[in-house]
Amino acid sequence: MNTRAANVAVSEPARTIDALITPALLLDRGRLERNIQGLAERARKFGVALRPHMKTAKSIDVARCAFHREPGPITVSTIAEAEYFAGHGFRDITYAVGISPASARRAMELCRRTGADVKLLLDSVGHAAGQAALREATGMTPSVFIELDCDDHRGGLKPDDPKLLEVANRVVEKGANLVGVLAHAGESYALSTPDALVKAAENERSASLRAAETLRAHGHACPIISLGSTPTAHFASNLDGVTELRAGVYMFFDLVQHGVGVCAIDAVAISVLATVIGSKPKKGWVLVDAGWMALSRDRGTANQQIDQGYGVVCDEKGRVLEDVIVAQASQEHGILAIRAGSGKSMPELPLGSRVRILPNHACAMAAQHDFYSVVNGDSPKIEARWERMRGW
Amino acid sequence: MNTRAANVAVSEPARTIDALITPALLLDRGRLERNIQGLAERARKFGVALRPHMKTAKSIDVARCAFHREPGPITVSTIAEAEYFAGHGFRDITYAVGISPASARRAMELCRRTGADVKLLLDSVGHAAGQAALREATGMTPSVFIELDCDDHRGGLKPDDPKLLEVANRVVEKGANLVGVLAHAGESYALSTPDALVKAAENERSASLRAAETLRAHGHACPIISLGSTPTAHFASNLDGVTELRAGVYMFFDLVQHGVGVCAIDAVAISVLATVIGSKPKKGWVLVDAGWMALSRDRGTANQQIDQGYGVVCDEKGRVLEDVIVAQASQEHGILAIRAGSGKSMPELPLGSRVRILPNHACAMAAQHDFYSVVNGDSPKIEARWERMRGW
Numbered sequence: 001m002n003t004r005a006a007n008v009a010v011s012e013p014a015r016t017i018d019a020l021i022t023p024a025l026l027l028d029r030g031r032l033e034r035n036i037q038g039l040a041e042r043a044r045k046f047g048v049a050l051r052p053h054m055k056t057a058k059s060i061d062v063a064r065c066a067f068h069r070e071p072g073p074i075t076v077s078t079i080a081e082a083e084y085f086a087g088h089g090f091r092d093i094t095y096a097v098g099i100s101p102a103s104a105r106r107a108m109e110l111c112r113r114t115g116a117d118v119k120l121l122l123d124s125v126g127h128a129a130g131q132a133a134l135r136e137a138t139g140m141t142p143s144v145f146i147e148l149d150c151d152d153h154r155g156g157l158k159p160d161d162p163k164l165l166e167v168a169n170r171v172v173e174k175g176a177n178l179v180g181v182l183a184h185a186g187e188s189y190a191l192s193t194p195d196a197l198v199k200a201a202e203n204e205r206s207a208s209l210r211a212a213e214t215l216r217a218h219g220h221a222c223p224i225i226s227l228g229s230t231p232t233a234h235f236a237s238n239l240d241g242v243t244e245l246r247a248g249v250y251m252f253f254d255l256v257q258h259g260v261g262v263c264a265i266d267a268v269a270i271s272v273l274a275t276v277i278g279s280k281p282k283k284g285w286v287l288v289d290a291g292w293m294a295l296s297r298d299r300g301t302a303n304q305q306i307d308q309g310y311g312v313v314c315d316e317k318g319r320v321l322e323d324v325i326v327a328q329a330s331q332e333h334g335i336l337a338i339r340a341g342s343g344k345s346m347p348e349l350p351l352g353s354r355v356r357i358l359p360n361h362a363c364a365m366a367a368q369h370d371f372y373s374v375v376n377g378d379s380p381k382i383e384a385r386w387e388r389m390r391g392w
Numbered sequence: 393m394n395t396r397a398a399n400v401a402v403s404e405p406a407r408t409i410d411a412l413i414t415p416a417l418l419l420d421r422g423r424l425e426r427n428i429q430g431l432a433e434r435a436r437k438f439g440v441a442l443r444p445h446m447k448t449a450k451s452i453d454v455a456r457c458a459f460h461r462e463p464g465p466i467t468v469s470t471i472a473e474a475e476y477f478a479g480h481g482f483r484d485i486t487y488a489v490g491i492s493p494a495s496a497r498r499a500m501e502l503c504r505r506t507g508a509d510v511k512l513l514l515d516s517v518g519h520a521a522g523q524a525a526l527r528e529a530t531g532m533t534p535s536v537f538i539e540l541d542c543d544d545h546r547g548g549l550k551p552d553d554p555k556l557l558e559v560a561n562r563v564v565e566k567g568a569n570l571v572g573v574l575a576h577a578g579e580s581y582a583l584s585t586p587d588a589l590v591k592a593a594e595n596e597r598s599a600s601l602r603a604a605e606t607l608r609a610h611g612h613a614c615p616i617i618s619l620g621s622t623p624t625a626h627f628a629s630n631l632d633g634v635t636e637l638r639a640g641v642y643m644f645f646d647l648v649q650h651g652v653g654v655c656a657i658d659a660v661a662i663s664v665l666a667t668v669i670g671s672k673p674k675k676g677w678v679l680v681d682a683g684w685m686a687l688s689r690d691r692g693t694a695n696q697q698i699d700q701g702y703g704v705v706c707d708e709k710g711r712v713l714e715d716v717i718v719a720q721a722s723q724e725h726g727i728l729a730i731r732a733g734s735g736k737s738m739p740e741l742p743l744g745s746r747v748r749i750l751p752n753h754a755c756a757m758a759a760q761h762d763f764y765s766v767v768n769g770d771s772p773k774i775e776a777r778w779e780r781m782r783g784w
Contacts, residue, residue: 019494021784078724097669097725100667100668102411124670127743275492278516279516287547330578331447331755335546350518392414
């Protein structure tokens with residue numbers, strides 16, 4: 001037992017990280033603000049709007065950091081996010097996942113209730129045809145993006161697909177409002193060199209412009225050209241013709257983005273605070289009370305040049321412990337060990353001492369927690385407790 | 393759009409699964425009850441107590457299914473679980489994760505407040521020495537298990553480790569109450585034949601008894617011999633000397649347990665209901681609105697004989713669609729495809745139609761959701777909505 005325990009009270013929020021029950025999610029405000037500012041400056045430089053994706057942070061307090069004066073344009077991945085942010089005054093919302101009938105209906109009800117403009121995404125004639133029923137059922141005119149597939153990643157139409165025009169025509173015919181095209185260079189996450197990233201960004205841009213040109217040549221105004229992923233948003237060298245950038249994980253960054261080459265490791269703004277609960281000296285293991293329930297099961301660095309296990313381990317102040325990773329994770333146990341092939345030996349981590357664990361994937365780690373304990377740098381002070389939303 | 397949308401209201405709980413916003417977690421009550429009864433009967437047959445691990449279900453309603461008359465003995469993996477279940481009347485609680493100072497303190501405060509007996513777990517002299525401070529700080533006498541390592545899985549002392557006796561002596565010397573030894577055959581998850589599972593169960597038992605004999609020979613009563621994992625609990629052929637079994641995932645079962653050989657696929661009691669939101673016919677892909685946020689990132693079947701991707705796909709009534717799996721998952725997208733090497737072709741899954749996805753790992757899938765929509769068999773009726781707890 002150490003004296004930390006004396007500070008723990010069930011009913012009172014902790015004032016320092018020493019008093020937190022572990023595992024606990026920490027958010028470094030300084031890093032968050034620098035990350036937000038970095039991409040905001042890039043967008044300003046290129047003269048494009050930035051529409052942050054709130055699926056990573058899922059927090060009004062984080063959103064407020066991104067918008068100093070008034071709620072700006074945002075992206076969401078669930079209707080529950082749209083409802084949450086609309087409830088906090090956001091009005092210009094892109095729901096960047098192909099719509100299901102029930103979610104589209106709920107989105108329109110949200111628009112009616114709050115005056116928000118929730119823009120929907122679709123990529124097929126069937127989807128487009130459904131807009132008439134949606135309009136009839138809700139009395140609202142849906143705003144619709146056509147989803148583009150620029151790199152064989154997931155959904156969307158290829159920019160040269162003849163269906164593109166057919167879908168656009170059908171959207172208009174069914175009384176919806178075609179607001180533009182939307183692309184996401186999801187395959188950029190698998191890259192790791194600046195050249196390849198610049199190319200991926202240019203491909204995302206040119207695919208989107210090609211699609212928009214086709215639509216414009218046939219009388220569709222297509223005012224918005226929306227594209228983005230955290231890697232391409234940071235590596236684009238030309239955004240001519242693009243009207244807005246979307247990115248989400250850039251606010252927090254993570255080890256995957258570090259592996260791609262998008263950020264320094266000391267830009268990673270969230271971590272899980274964990275306590276040492278045991279050791280197996282013969283195996284070189286130290287056990288902590290953060291398993292996959294706290295870290296997530298994400299293994300996004302497994303196929304990168306450096307496999308970070310379930311996360312990189314830092315000391316209690318956030319300084320990286322070189323080559324110490326979470327080698328294994330069960331539900332509430334993490335096993336810390338030295339990375340295979342490293343010449344290093346395990347640092348002294350006595351029972352009851354604490355570490356911070358950086359995420360492979362910030363969206364996944366944050367999703368395992370209900371709130372952020374906001375800190376700044378190596379200070380143990382908790383400046384605030386910011387709630388997260390979840391669910392669908 | 394289809395007519396399902398007409399039933400969706402934000403404020404009213406859905407009465408049928410048609411009216412659920414997807415993705416949504418379903419729990420089949422019939423399967424749950426059969427799974428619970430199956431292991432309860434085994435425990436009765438062997439004359440041992442069953443102490444279900446509530447880390448999988450995290451729900452008082454599920455716990456009530458396991459205990460018909462009054463709250464019985466349970467296992468938990470976090471102090472928040474202990475507090476939640478104690479708040480619902482459970483008193484005999486084993487906290488089966490090595491303690492951190494802050495959590496041990498909170499456990500003792502819970503005992504004082506509610507009269508619960510929360511038993512702690514430790515495996516080192518340092519841990520044992522901390523019991524005096526814990527007792528002094530809280531005025532409570534901790535009940536303590538010594539954790540055994542029977543199969544090189546994680547924490548715990550080997551039954552033949554000379555430290556075993558040293559730890560036991562120290563526990564008693566520091567004024568704590570040594571209640572017994574606890575083992576978990578975690579490596580049994582990697583097995584797949586009945587013979588190997590029977591052997592793993594016997595190894596778990598004999599290791600625990602060996603440790604208990606050492607302790608008893610030196611004057612420690614060691615009344616409880618607690619062991620278990622879902623696989624060994626179902627395959628043990630001899631439990632002589634054992635006083636209680638622990639298991640958690642058996643209530644729901646999952647594809648990992650199916651791969652180990654513990655359950656039939658139609659015993660898996662939870663699934664995620666998802667809606668088709670697109671397709672890529674040339675690639676044989678169908679896109680649904682359940683990604684890793686709904687399914688979890690767990691890939692526990694990746695190293696089994698049959699890799700189930702991110703889950704096995706069933707039709708809306710829960711009938712397995714042969715060889716259809718979730719091949720890829722991003723945050724809110726799942727990509728359904730035919731398993732590689734299968735001769736089958738993709739069944740017709742039109743836009744807006746629905747599927748149920750079975751979990752690789754029930755603990756991980758359930759953790760992504762705030763409640764269960766309780767169904768029974770292939771009926772669309774939602775019998776109840778059961779909340780889940782989470783956090784630490």
